[in-house]
Amino acid sequence: MTTWTIALAGNPNVGKSTVFNALTGARQHVGNWPGKTVEKKAGTLLIKSKHITVVDLPGTYSLSAYSLEEEIARDFIVLDRPHALINVVDAANLERNLYLTTQLLEIDRPLIMVVNMFDVAEARGLQIDTQRLSTLLNGAPVIPMVASQNCGIAELKTAIATMLKQHQRHVEPEMILV
Numbered sequence: 001m002t003t004w005t006i007a008l009a010g011n012p013n014v015g016k017s018t019v020f021n022a023l024t025g026a027r028q029h030v031g032n033w034p035g036k037t038v039e040k041k042a043g044t045l046l047i048k049s050k051h052i053t054v055v056d057l058p059g060t061y062s063l064s065a066y067s068l069e070e071e072i073a074r075d076f077i078v079l080d081r082p083h084a085l086i087n088v089v090d091a092a093n094l095e096r097n098l099y100l101t102t103q104l105l106e107i108d109r110p111l112i113m114v115v116n117m118f119d120v121a122e123a124r125g126l127q128i129d130t131q132r133l134s135t136l137l138n139g140a141p142v143i144p145m146v147a148s149q150n151c152g153i154a155e156l157k158t159a160i161a162t163m164l165k166q167h168q169r170h171v172e173p174e175m176i177l178v
């Protein structure tokens with residue numbers, strides 16, 4: 001790989017493709033039912049004039065892969081080994097989503113958590129302590145988001161840039177971010 005590759009992973013219907021579209025300008029199909037994304041799809045994000053490949057994965061509840069979609073997501077995460085993972089979780093169903101998160105944390109890759117659907121959680125009166133979540137995730141950045149309104153996307157891009165810079169010690173010269 002001579003470009004950075006980062007993958008969007010998370011449970012079905014949490015807004016991964018919405019985040020992907022906001023990051024890359026792509027038009028991946030989004031819709032309000034689980035299982036819309038059935039194949040992985042790559043797009044490009046420019047950070048400091050470097051091309052970052054962003055991969056939108058089908059939704060998965062675990063890395064055990066019970067369906068073809070889950071297998072596609074698992075194989076990309078485990079076998080293709082992207083440089084970093086963006087774990088998109090649903091703020092309104094946080095606990096259920098954290099099962100996959102615990103599995104992703106065991107993969108030896110830097111991780112950013114996007115807590116999407118913050119609007120839904122707030123409407124239900126849920127409060128989410130993103131600082132505490134970050135501490136529980138060994139200091140991984142946690143970004144609150146309403147992807148459908150583009151809220152939090154700029155913060156995510158900044159977090160991606162910071163994360164890649166922290167992990168560029170052994171990368172190809174053309175991948176170095178200055």
Ligand SMILES: Nc1nc2c(ncn2[C@@H]2O[C@H](COP(=O)(O)OP(=O)(O)OP(=O)(O)O)[C@@H](O)[C@H]2O)c(=O)[nH]1
Binds near residue numbers: 015149
């Ligand atoms: N209220 C709200 N809706 C959102 C938000 N982000 C995405 N959505 C909506 O949630 C639905 C699911 O979004 P997708 O981006 O298709 O979700 P996905 O995770 O890619 O789904 P799969 O590919 O099936 O796993 C769509 O109707 C989006 O418009 C958000 O922050 N708040």
Ligand SMILES: [Mg+2]
Binds near residue numbers: 037059
């Ligand atoms: Mg999708």
